[in-house]
Amino acid sequence: MIHSDGTKPIYVQIAEWLETEILNGHFKVDEKVYSQYKLAEMFTINPATAAKGLNILADEKILYTRRGLGKFVTNEAKEIITDKRKNQKLKGLLDEVALEAEQLHVREEELFSMLKESMEKRKGDAK
Amino acid sequence: MSLNNVRLQKVVKKQSVYKVKANLSMYSSLIVIQLLALLFSLGGTGTMGTSSVGYNGITIRLFSADIVIVFTMIWGFITAIMLTTKAYKEDEFIFVTNRLTSNLSNIIFLFVASIFSGITAVLSGYLLKVIMFSFFNYEFLHAGTSSEFGIFISGLLTTILYVFMFSSFGYLIGTVVQLSKMFIIIVPVVIIGGVYLLSRINQDVILDIGSFYFLESNFFIALTKIILTAGICFLAAIFISNRLEVRK
């Protein structure tokens, strides 16, 4: 789950992993998430690194802190995560697609139809 | 984080016990050496022969543990040198220690070793007499020092302290060698050369040194001489080794 191959810092991976857990409903609103020590033990990482991951989520208002008790999921957590992933991850992926298309001289219409095709394919798979 | 304060005496005590356990092989070497010395003594350390007309003549042999004691002193000397070698230092610097505690516990260990080896050396004298009496049919003219308990104790004490003094020589020499490997050559050259020079200037000097330590008739003065000499050697060793680096 956690890769130390250097593609992404561990604390970012921890934050993303927790986000996914929240999205999947493993942590409900106002529920306490894993402590930095629990995370450190789970993934064999330094607790300071785990704390950094938790702090990212706290900064983004996905988690809130109760003094001495730990970090808890906020009301808006899911919304923020979905929004963020839409705006950042999806946008980033699209940027890459645009760059690749440019290098391959793929025209706009061609690209759109390719996208449509793969969306339809997924729909078909879902059925 | 919890930091532990340690007391010097406590560490020295722990180290002394550790060394007595860790250096068990030294005791087996002691036993071998003393048995060997005992074997050499079977021929007697001195002989007087008389023969006159009409008699077959009588031979008086002197059996004593002197050779055993001399061998034990050499053993103390070498054991002390071994304690100062790199291999032994590495074993002890694994655990809590500094140079001072290491030296103090070594001295305690050498003292314990001197007591042990001194007792066995003196007792081996009696063993020798028992062997001669039971297996070789010698008649006793005189049983030697066993007669008086006071003399026995003072003999035992001086033997122990002689071994201790020789171990202090070894300890000092070993420590000096640790300073620089050059001393492996320099030390024997200085000692042998010194003895040679002294004997050329005045032959009696060597004998004087010998008699200073070994022929002192006053028991307490003898003890003081031995203890002072050992003390000076050990102090010098402590002083020298305090700046030595370990685990090179």
Next chain:
Amino acid sequence: MNVITCEGLKKNQRKVRALSDLSFTIKENTITGLIGRNGAGKTTLLKILAGFWRESSGEVKVFNQHPFNNLYVSANTIYVDDQMSFPASLTLTEILQEAEVFYENWNGKLAKRLFDYFSFHPEQQHENLSKGKKSTFNMIVGLASRCALTIYDEPTTGMDAAVRKDFYRALLRDYLEYPRTIIISSHHLDEVEDLLEDVLLLQDGSKCLHLPIDELKDYAVGLTGRTEMVRQWIANKEVFHTNNIGAGTTYAVVKKEGIPLDNARQLGMETTSVTSSDICVYLTDQTKGGIDDVFK
């Protein structure tokens, strides 16, 4: 609180300078990785910190005391490496018993459990163990002693992959349970980096970098693109490494801070992240082109 403070630390060994002007501090209860090439001065530094060797000049403080020949530092520090030797007359069990006598925080239960887990024989002797087994046993002593300052100098020498993994996990779990200051020197940064909070990178006896591991991962970025373009683009930047791959393509590693990466991407250069261990190698390389320069 700082457990270790070094200020202008120098160490000469005969005429060779092993450490020159080293200054850094290590905070309480952190795990620091000491990284550097062979001969960078890692062991020299660690032996000075453990009180075995004396510094030539400069100031060094461990627990606010001068470590050389210091009983207090010795009582609260353990130095574990593959050169550890124990008296030949003691069995492995007896060695652990003796260690317990000397170290006040000794955790006998942990020692026993690790001893059994790694299937040591109680009557075995240390000198008869294989290289990897020796390292494993020394590691048990290091873990169980629970010293406020625990120093591991290349602790995994000879250990197989499975034991290494176990060791790292044991180290971390015991640290979580009983926090203390730990320094690990290693050639394998990629193996230990997840455990670390900070990295201290040495080069030729002086400090190259000292920073949190997360920042090290973000320290540099790799650029791949047409040679002329890469050359031109990196001209006024801090370059750690360049390498020609194939005809007309160059890979360059530059310091990430303040670099307009979007601009690079727009120009058609590919940006990649650089692993921390690669960054360390590039930073401590003598020549910019690495081993390939030898074959030019």
